[in-house]
Amino acid sequence: xxxxxxxxxxxxxxxxxxEVHIGDSKSVEYCSIMILKFLxxxxxxxxxxxxxxxxxxxxxxxxxxxxxxxxxLDFSELEYxxxxxxxxxxxxxxxxxxxxxFPAALIVGEHSKEAIRTLILGVYSDQTIExxxxxxxxxNSAWAFIENKLAEYDRDKRL
Numbered sequence: 001x002x003x004x005x006x007x008x009x010x011x012x013x014x015x016x017x018x019e020v021h022i023g024d025s026k027s028v029e030y031c032s033i034m035i036l037k038f039l040x041x042x043x044x045x046x047x048x049x050x051x052x053x054x055x056x057x058x059x060x061x062x063x064x065x066x067x068x069x070x071x072x073l074d075f076s077e078l079e080y081x082x083x084x085x086x087x088x089x090x091x092x093x094x095x096x097x098x099x100x101x102f103p104a105a106l107i108v109g110e111h112s113k114e115a116i117r118t119l120i121l122g123v124y125s126d127q128t129i130e131x132x133x134x135x136x137x138x139x140n141s142a143w144a145f146i147e148n149k150l151a152e153y154d155r156d157k158r159l
Contacts, residue, residue: 010054010057010058010061011054013050013051013053013054014040014050014051014053014054014055015040015041016038016039016040016041016042016051016054016055016078017038017039017040018036018037018038018039018055018058019035019036019037019039019074020034020035020036020037020062020066021034021035021037022034022035022066022068023035025069025070025146025147025150026147027147027148027150027151027154028069028150028151028153028154028159031068031069031070031150031154031159032066032068032069032070033068033069033070033071033072033143033146033147033150034062034063034066034068034070034071034072035071035072035074035139036058036059036062036071036072036073036074036092037073037074037075037076037077038055038073038074038075038077038078039077039078040077040078040079041078041079042078042079042080042081042083042086042112043083044081044082044083045082045083046083046085047083048080048082048083048085048086049083049085051083051085051086052083052085052086052088052089053085055086055089055092056088056089056092059071059073059089059092059093060092060093063092063093063096064096069102069103069150069159070102070103070104070105070146070149070150071092071093071102071103071104071105071146072104072105072106072107072139072142072143072146073089073090073092073104073105073106073107074106074107074139074142075106075107075108075109075112075116076107076108076109076112076137076139077109077111078109078111078112079111079112080111080112080115080116081115082115084119086119087119090104090106092104100153100158100159101149101153101158101159103145103146103149103150103153104134104146105134105135105136105142105143105145105146106134106135106136106142107135107136107137107138107139107142108129108135108136108137109137113129113137114129116129116135117129117132120132120135133145
């Protein structure tokens, strides 16, 4: 029997790039916060489906590898106009710890802000991106959001 295979790499479905950074929480001594940054151009509409799949796979892999207590998804250098599957990326880590809260925040940039706003709030919404407490436009405010959530969970004995 001839078995025919082809070698695959996780990076193949997408041209997006990613960076992972991790730092210690100042609010809760034993916790770390991860920044997962995606860079490049997300495919428009269904052309972005493979990008979303790739982003989710990378997200789950880096969470498994480093087990942070909180996650910041950084889309500040991601060009995103439209495509519903990116919504799956926003749920990275939600089921990792199941019984333990896992705070997450999102950083948007000029080339993703409006599309993320309409994805979350709806195309006809009058609300702004600032009305979504877990969405931020800079790293400092996203980090502070995660720090505050970790401190709250620690104070309530939920970590």
